[in-house]
Amino acid sequence: MAGLEPLYAWARAAVSCPQDALVCGVHWELVRHGYRCLGAGDQPGPDERKSELLPAGWEANKEVYTLRYKSVDDARELLLKAVMVEDSMILNVMDRSSQKVADVTLTVANYINPEHLDDFHKLYKNTEELRTRIASGIIAPLGTPAEKAKKEPEKKDPDWHYDPLRVPPRQPAGTRAPSWPSPSSPFAVGGADLDPFGGRSGGMIVDPLRSGIPRPGIDPSSGIPGRLPPGAVPPGARFDPFGPLGAGRSGPDPDHLPPPGYDDMFM
Numbered sequence: 574m575a576g577l578e579p580l581y582a583w584a585r586a587a588v589s590c591p592q593d594a595l596v597c598g599v600h601w602e603l604v605r606h607g608y609r610c611l612g613a614g615d616q617p618g619p620d621e622r623k624s625e626l627l628p629a630g631w632e633a634n635k636e637v638y639t640l641r642y643k644s645v646d647d648a649r650e651l652l653l654k655a656v657m658v659e660d661s662m663i664l665n666v667m668d669r670s671s672q673k674v675a676d677v678t679l680t681v682a683n684y685i686n687p688e689h690l691d692d693f694h695k696l697y698k699n700t701e702e703l704r705t706r707i708a709s710g711i712i713a714p715l716g717t718p719a720e721k722a723k724k725e726p727e728k729k730d731p732d733w734h735y736d737p738l739r740v741p742p743r744q745p746a747g748t749r750a751p752s753w754p755s756p757s758s759p760f761a762v763g764g765a766d767l768d769p770f771g772g773r774s775g776g777m778i779v780d781p782l783r784s785g786i787p788r789p790g791i792d793p794s795s796g797i798p799g800r801l802p803p804g805a806v807p808p809g810a811r812f813d814p815f816g817p818l819g820a821g822r823s824g825p826d827p828d829h830l831p832p833p834g835y836d837d838m839f840m
Contacts, residue, residue, distance in 0.1 A: 577601045578693050580626070587632045591685040592662055594696055596638050596655055598684065599664060600627055602707040607718035608642040608651060615639060615652065644718030651715065664707075668715050677710035679703070 581588070581597050588594055600610065609623030613631045623643055631640060638655040649668050656663045664677045684703045689695035697703075 576605070577697070581693050581696070584627055585691075587627075588690060589632070590635060591681050591687040591690070592635065592638075592655075592657055593632050594685050594690060595662055595679065595681050596631070597627070598697060598700075598703060599653075599655065599707060600640065602704060603642055603651075603653070603711075606708070606712045607645050608649075609645060611641040611643050611650075613640055615641075617641070646718050649716065649718060664711065666711050666715065671715075673715055675711045675714040677706055679706065 577598060580601055581594070584593075584597055588597070604610075604625050609625060610628055611621045611623060612618050612628045613633070623645075628640070631638065636657050638653075640653045640655075642651040642653065643649070649670060652667045652669060654665045656665065660681055662679045662681055664679065665674065666676070667674045684697060684699050686696055686698060
């Protein structure tokens with residue numbers, strides 16, 4: 574119970590019985606959970622202020638200890654009455670703002686060694702149990718001043734680049750490329766036109782990049798001699814080649830078409 578030792582050293586002159594020492598322990602637990610003492614008695618006195626120390630006259634009545642507390646955020650004000658009944662102390666605490674009441678009964682001998690009032694290190698025992706009883710019996714029912722309201726999740730700025738009508742990429746990052754069926758398969762024709770997700774090939778529009786026919790490695794952005802100057806196609810843009818690709822290809826056969834006016838199928 575860190576902090577209780579200097580408090581007890583300050584209050585030692587007023588401690589004359591085991592229940593006085595137990596009230597010191599209860600008082601310090603309330604301080605640890607965000608409360609400060611205003612004074613003794615049911616009614617406020619002049620020039621009161623919140624303090625971690627016990628007020629003057631706190632030990633005047635050995636049968637009924639009456640102390641008032643206020644939370645550090647000023648949201649709660651507690652009235653504590655510690656009533657002695659034989660060997661037990663009944664702690665009755667009321668939140669004056671909400672009228673909530675909590676109570677705990679402590680057996681003094683379970684937490685105080687009466688023969689060691691002058692030795693703090695031997696005076697208190699079962700301190701963890703005492704802290705748990707106060708936290709569960711008083712602090713939890715009435716609420717902890719230190720607990721903050723849960724923050725609402727921060728609203729992210731809208732993505733101005735998001736377009737709900739924009740078609741997302743067919744292949745998300747990190748996924749494997751779809752396996753394209755063989756172009757020679759008769760069942761592949763028209764398959765992409767029937768696939769709503771666009772994950773297949775074989776549509777009615779010929780894609781030269783997936784035709785299955787070996788093609789020369791060409792970079793359209795560098796230009797095509799005799800057809801496109803360098804830079805005519807932006808890098809990475811979709812490019813549908815036109816005309817025969819690659820150098821060294823033969824030109825059209827001059828005899829491929831008949832001369833005008835000829836109607837001889839055997840020519």
